Each structure stands twice: as C-alpha cells, then as structure tokens.
Amino acid sequence: xxxxxxxxxxxxxxxxxxxxxxxxTFINRKNALSHGDLEGELGENYDRVTIYRTLxxxxxxxxxxxxxxxxxxxYALCSHSCSEEKHQHDHIHFKCSxxxxxxxxxxxxxxxxxxxxGYHPEHFNLLIQGVCPKCN
Amino acid sequence: xxxxxxxxxxxxxxxxxxxxxxxxTFINRKNALSHGDLEGELGENYDRVTIYRTLxxxxxxxxxxxxxxxxxxxYALCSHSCSEEKHQHDHIHFKCSxxxxxxxxxxxxxxxxxxxxGYHPEHFNLLIQGVCPKCN
DNA sequence: TCGAACTTGCAACGGGGTTGCAGAATATTT
DNA sequence: AAATATTCTGCAACCCCGTTGCAAGTTCGA
Numbered sequence: 001x002x003x004x005x006x007x008x009x010x011x012x013x014x015x016x017x018x019x020x021x022x023x024x025t026f027i028n029r030k031n032a033l034s035h036g037d038l039e040g041e042l043g044e045n046y047d048r049v050t051i052y053r054t055l056x057x058x059x060x061x062x063x064x065x066x067x068x069x070x071x072x073x074x075y076a077l078c079s080h081s082c083s084e085e086k087h088q089h090d091h092i093h094f095k096c097s098x099x100x101x102x103x104x105x106x107x108x109x110x111x112x113x114x115x116x117x118g119y120h121p122e123h124f125n126l127l128i129q130g131v132c133p134k135c136n
Numbered sequence: 137x138x139x140x141x142x143x144x145x146x147x148x149x150x151x152x153x154x155x156x157x158x159x160x161t162f163i164n165r166k167n168a169l170s171h172g173d174l175e176g177e178l179g180e181n182y183d184r185v186t187i188y189r190t191l192x193x194x195x196x197x198x199x200x201x202x203x204x205x206x207x208x209x210x211y212a213l214c215s216h217s218c219s220e221e222k223h224q225h226d227h228i229h230f231k232c233s234x235x236x237x238x239x240x241x242x243x244x245x246x247x248x249x250x251x252x253x254g255y256h257p258e259h260f261n262l263l264i265q266g267v268c269p270k271c272n
Numbered sequence: 273t274c275g276a277a278c279t280t281g282c283a284a285c286g287g288g289g290t291t292g293c294a295g296a297a298t299a300t301t302t
Numbered sequence: 303a304a305a306t307a308t309t310c311t312g313c314a315a316c317c318c319c320g321t322t323g324c325a326a327g328t329t330c331g332a
Binding site for chain 4 (some may be wrong): 182185190
Binding site (some may be wrong): 013014016035036048049052053056073074 | 319321322328330
C-alpha cells in the first residue's frame with residue numbers, strides 16, 4: 001500500500017489511484033501484462049486512454065519494460081531499479097504456448113554473442129516459446 | 137522470374153502477380169519487411185487485404201517467418217527451406233536504431249540456454265538492437 | 273488553503289489486421 | 303480449346319490498438 005506510493009514517489013510521479021492500481025496489478029499478477037489484460041482487470045474504473053498513458057509513463061520512468069511477443073506487446077516490472085535515463089535488461093522471457101503466459105526469467109541472462117565487425121549492439125531481447133512447468 | 141514461379145509451385149501455391157511481386161520484393165530488399173513496407177511498394181497495384189493474405193499464406197507455407205520487433209511485426213524470407221509442417225529458425229535478428237532496418241544474421245545462431253527444470257522450449261527469437269555497419 | 277502543475281475522461285481519429293462475399297483468375301480435366 | 307472446380311482478389315465493413323487535443327478534475331508544494 002505505502003510501498004506503491006513509495007515506488008511512485010521515487011520515480012517522481014504523483015500518486016493517483018489509477019497508477020496505484022496498475023502497479024499493484026503488475027505486482028500481484030507477476031507475469032507480463034498487455035494493455036488488454038489491464039483493461040480487463042481495471043477497465044471499469046479507468047478509461048482505456050488513462051491506462052495507455054499510465055503504461056507509457058511507467059515505461060519512461062523505468063518502472064516497467066517492454067516484452068516482445070509475436071502477437072502483441074506486453075509489459076513487465078523492472079526488477080532491478082531502472083531509471084528514466086537507463087533501462088537495463090538482459091534476462092530471458094519465456095512464453096508458454098499452452099497457457100499463454102509470458103514471464104521474465106530474471107535469473108537467466110542472455111548469453112553473449114559475437115557479432116560481425118561493425119555491429120554495435122545496445123539492447124538484447126530473447127523470447128523463448130514453449131511449454132512452461134505449470135502446463136507440463 | 138521463373139524462379140519465383142518455381143518457389144510458389146514448390147509450396148503448392150498458384151502463381152499470381154501479387155505473390156510474384158511480394159516474393160520478389162522480399163528477395164530484392166533483403167531486409168525484414170512490414171506490411172506497411174509492402175503496401176508502400178506495391179499498394180497501388182494491390183489491395184491491402186490481398187497483401188495481408190499473401191503474407192499470411194507465405195507464413196503458413198514456410199516461405200517467410202515472423203521477426204519480432206518492439207514496434208510491430210515484420211517478416212523475412214526463410215533461407216533454408218521451411219515447410220508447412222515445420223519452421224526452423226535459430227538465427228539472430230539485428231535492428232538498427234539509426235536506419236531502422238531489421239536484418240537476419242543467418243550465420244549467427246542463438247546460443248544454447250540452460251532453462252530451469254520443467255521448461256520445454258520450442259522456438260527461439262533473439263532481437264539485438266543497436267547500430268549496424270552501414271550507419272556506423 | 274490557494275494556485276500552478278499535472279492527470280484524467282471524453283471524443284475523435286488513424287492505422288493494423290480480419291472476415292464475408294461476389295466476381296475474377298488459375299489450374300485441371302476432357 | 304473449352305468447361306469446370308478451385309482458388310484468389312477487391313471491396314465493404316468491422317473491431318482492436320494506440321494516440322492526440324482539450325476541458326474538467328486532482329495533486330502537491332508554498
């Protein structure tokens with residue numbers, strides 16, 4: 001409760017009920033969420049546009065990060081504190097083809113890759129699709 | 137010219153000018169293309185819907201594969217012959233933040249990852265974003 | 273408690289992608 | 303070469319995603 005406000009404060013955001021609710025949904029659900037997921041959960045309380053704007057703000061401030069997907073964008077909490085200046089993510093995302101959930105495997109780092117001469121990598125995004133332990 | 141028809145035939149597709157044009161655009165442009173790219177190139181000749189359907193058909197038949205991106209789906213040619221039954225891709229995709237082009241690095245394989253107990257991986261998708269040799 | 277700054281809801285819009293259907297083109301059979 | 307079955311295309315319509323402008327409401331610091 002207070003922790004939500006604290007998180008928002010750290011990132012220089014005003015505390016509003018929408019932001020608190022979106023943030024707590026991410027914390028409770030644990031997996032990566034799409035705008036649609038949030039609208040399903042909170043849509044009766046807030047306008048779609050407000051949810052879009054909340055996601056955009058959280059992204060910019062480093063509270064959440066994008067998760068690539070073959071059927072639409074999702075978002076997940078940044079575990080280590082990212083900031084407005086710098087997002088740092090090198091963990092793997094796993095999407096289950098059975099239950100459809102996408103999760104961050106925080107402990108698994110993306111292996112280093114030796115790129116050819118001239119390539120200057122900045123961000124890495126590895127999505128593995130398959131069956132997760134729950135659906136096994 | 138004849139090669140286009142041949143490719144379509146191999147995949148049990150009728151030869152139509154739209155399919156020939158889309159296929160030859162992929163071959164000429166070399167990089168990953170979005171529907172919008174194709175519409176820009178061929179939009180005066182064909183309806184948007186036809187281009188969508190062509191992409192979908194090519195996907196199903198194993199002529200092209202999806203390329204994930206943080207700002208929308210793209211497609212690229214399958215180099216090794218994929219089929220309706222099986223798509224097999226383990227190469228890396230590189231997106232240049234300067235010119236915006238996304239390319240397949242066919243020679244670079246995605247390194248193996250040791251997943252925790254219970255995970256059964258099926259497909260891998262690694263996108264690296266940064267600056268490409270051309271924009272260096 | 274007041275005002276400046278920020279946030280929200282509403283309306284509207286553009287783009288992405290899909291579906292149904294009728295007409296056109298392709299392949300096949302004779 | 304013509305007829306037929308099959309497939310493909312264009313059009314219209316539709317829904318979902320995401321954004322923008324603006325007026326009204328809320329937050330927070332002085």
